[in-house]
Amino acid sequence: MHIIPINQLKDTAKISAICNESNEPVYITKNGYGDMVIMSLKAYEEQQEKLMLKELKSKLDFSKAIDGNSVMQRIKKDYVD
Numbered sequence: 001m002h003i004i005p006i007n008q009l010k011d012t013a014k015i016s017a018i019c020n021e022s023n024e025p026v027y028i029t030k031n032g033y034g035d036m037v038i039m040s041l042k043a044y045e046e047q048q049e050k051l052m053l054k055e056l057k058s059k060l061d062f063s064k065a066i067d068g069n070s071v072m073q074r075i076k077k078d079y080v081d
Helices: 006-010 012-022 041-059 068-080
Strands: 002-005 026-030 033-038
Touching (some): 002 006, 002 012, 006 026, 012 026
Parallel strands (some): 002 026
């Protein structure tokens, strides 16, 4: 975990390198307190994808799922016979 005082944000190349090398958020403090968080674009996109998948998974109701063989048997029974 990286924690950097806000006055060190002037060295943008160094901050960018830290973000991209660690692939973790960098916490920025102001007067000794947390103020901001920055991260590489790659880390941000990965985080967003994980959140989206987690949200999607929570919306799926696996208790209502049926297997493909059952579906095919039902179709054959109702439409082929």
